[in-house]
Amino acid sequence: RKASARLPPGPRPLPLLGNIHQLPKDHPQMAFAEWGKKYGGLVHAKIFGTSMLIINSINVARDLMDKRSSIYSGRPRFAFVAEMLGWENGIVVTDYNDNWRKQRRWMVEAFSKTALTNIRPILRRESCKALSSIMNSPQSWKEHIARYTGSAVLEIAYGHQATPEDGDFFEMSEKATVMTAEAGSAGGMLVDFFPLLKYYPLWLPGSGFKANALKVRSFVRKVVEIPFNNVKKQMAMGTAKPSLTTNLLEEAYRKGTLDEDEGDIRDAAAGLYGAGTETTNATMTTFILAMVIHQDVFKKVQEEIDRVVGQDRLPDVQDKDSLPYFKCVFLEVLRYLSPVPLGIPHKASKEDLYQGYLIPKDSFILGNIWAMAHDEETYSQPELFLPERFLEMDQSDGTILDPRTYTFGFGRRICPGKELAEESIFILISRIIATMNISRAKDEKGRDIVPSFDITSGLSCHPKPFDCVITPRSPRAIRLISEAALSN
Numbered sequence: 001r002k003a004s005a006r007l008p009p010g011p012r013p014l015p016l017l018g019n020i021h022q023l024p025k026d027h028p029q030m031a032f033a034e035w036g037k038k039y040g041g042l043v044h045a046k047i048f049g050t051s052m053l054i055i056n057s058i059n060v061a062r063d064l065m066d067k068r069s070s071i072y073s074g075r076p077r078f079a080f081v082a083e084m085l086g087w088e089n090g091i092v093v094t095d096y097n098d099n100w101r102k103q104r105r106w107m108v109e110a111f112s113k114t115a116l117t118n119i120r121p122i123l124r125r126e127s128c129k130a131l132s133s134i135m136n137s138p139q140s141w142k143e144h145i146a147r148y149t150g151s152a153v154l155e156i157a158y159g160h161q162a163t164p165e166d167g168d169f170f171e172m173s174e175k176a177t178v179m180t181a182e183a184g185s186a187g188g189m190l191v192d193f194f195p196l197l198k199y200y201p202l203w204l205p206g207s208g209f210k211a212n213a214l215k216v217r218s219f220v221r222k223v224v225e226i227p228f229n230n231v232k233k234q235m236a237m238g239t240a241k242p243s244l245t246t247n248l249l250e251e252a253y254r255k256g257t258l259d260e261d262e263g264d265i266r267d268a269a270a271g272l273y274g275a276g277t278e279t280t281n282a283t284m285t286t287f288i289l290a291m292v293i294h295q296d297v298f299k300k301v302q303e304e305i306d307r308v309v310g311q312d313r314l315p316d317v318q319d320k321d322s323l324p325y326f327k328c329v330f331l332e333v334l335r336y337l338s339p340v341p342l343g344i345p346h347k348a349s350k351e352d353l354y355q356g357y358l359i360p361k362d363s364f365i366l367g368n369i370w371a372m373a374h375d376e377e378t379y380s381q382p383e384l385f386l387p388e389r390f391l392e393m394d395q396s397d398g399t400i401l402d403p404r405t406y407t408f409g410f411g412r413r414i415c416p417g418k419e420l421a422e423e424s425i426f427i428l429i430s431r432i433i434a435t436m437n438i439s440r441a442k443d444e445k446g447r448d449i450v451p452s453f454d455i456t457s458g459l460s461c462h463p464k465p466f467d468c469v470i471t472p473r474s475p476r477a478i479r480l481i482s483e484a485a486l487s488n
């Protein structure tokens with residue numbers, strides 16, 4: 001059957017180059033979704049000599065990446081992000097092998113239910129700091145949100161409790177992660193498919209991608225090495241605080257595997273920073289943007305928090321299940337943005353046959369999460385931001401697809417930080433909404449500025465800068481924030 005099988009349908013390739021001329025520079029997820037309308041849930045394209053399979057349908061994604069996960073859990077060679085930008089050997093880019101299995105086990109333990117209980121106090125404390133910073137300098141709200149996420153991941157990974165002196169480190173890591181996310185667009189994809197481009201001379205025209213990669217690389221290497229080396233020094237002096245890194249280094253020392261594991265521990269910890277911060281920040285920034293655009297939704301979700309939590313304390317994890325409308329807004333934010341729109345590519349580690357089509361060995365497999373989130377058959381009027389669509393989800397027992405079932409990827413590679421992401425977003429955003437008013441900025445004539453939903457393009461996406469006004473909603477809220485900041 002394999003001999004007679006055809007490749008899945010897709011746009012016609014040119015000899016040698018394949019479909020490279022049809023690869024859009026920006027927001028490829030949207031163009032790939034259009035291909036899906038023409039060719040179906042599984043689209044084949046060729047980039048140079050390599051097959052790229054774009055999965056636009058949730059059912060195909062489940063059939064291949066969930067049900068046949070022994071074939072579809074590998075990663076292709078990431079010549080751009082791993083080799084050029086310097087995110088080498090970490091769990092995110094490692095192929096499906098023993099090294100990945102080891103790092104994956106570390107991650108699953110790091111974000112188990114028990115571990116999350118230990119992480120909660122960090123999120124509570126850092127969210128109070130963030131609220132206080134937003135209250136004092138609301139124009140920098142985005143930086144305060146990013147600092148919240150960065151501080152939490154830094155403490156989980158390295159046990160380091162962030163101080164104002166860490167500003168330079170955060171700025172550098174923010175640059176490393178944001179630039180990585182943006183750099184992973186079309187140019188990066190080309191290097192992955194044609195790794196020889198790595199050697200493209202800097203003096204030739206069109207070498208901008210390489211110059212940019214070298215700049216990002218210097219930041220990435222510092223983000224990978226500085227906090228890890230600090231932990232090692234602190235361990236030697238006996239002053240290290242417990243963290244993922246100290247636990248793993250101690251375990252490796254006990255087992256006598258320190259030499260072989262040390263590099264993996266360093267890269268796995270750094271991978272958390274790379275994978276966990278930009279995605280979570282993008283979701284929280286989109287939440288704020290959605291509240292600015294849809295002021296009626298903001299009022300409704302604030303009323304719900306007032307009703308359930310009151311105004312004398314901050315919302316906390318135990319309130320999550322009592323806030324069904326907040327949950328709907330969160331799900332709609334995830335769906336609308338799709339923070340990692342094309343997922344992280346998987347690889348077919350051997351030739352396969354699916355619905356009569358041939359899937360060549362070593363094909364790049366892209367799960368088009370954005371297309372699944374914007375599929376008209378799954379969600380009516382997917383172009384509209386309508387949190388109410390998910391009220392139905394609970395009532396009709398799953399007839400509306402929960403975006404959490406695909407936004408975090410598929411199969412054995414599914415995001416290990418998804419519960420942490422959801423919890424950290426809940427804690428900070430619910431607390432902002434409980435204590436602040438989020439409103440529209442005014443133009444010079446006093447009219448509302450309604451921002452549009454413009455997002456960046458890349459491996460992970462976030463909203464482009466927009467105007468808004470965030471202010472404490474009452475003297476009572478100011479008191480609550482100040483007391484919470486002092487007691488944490």
Ligand code: HEM
Binds near residue numbers: 275340344411
């Ligand atoms: C809203 C926030 C987040 C989103 C949308 C997101 C999404 C994703 C996606 C789509 C993947 C690829 C899965 C696949 O290959 O099928 C992934 C992988 C990963 N994520 Fe997340 N993520 C988020 C937050 C986090 C957080 C907070 C952490 C940890 C601090 C994290 C750690 C990871 C790691 C380590 C991987 C690689 C897993 C592997 O290759 O085995 N993520 N994430």
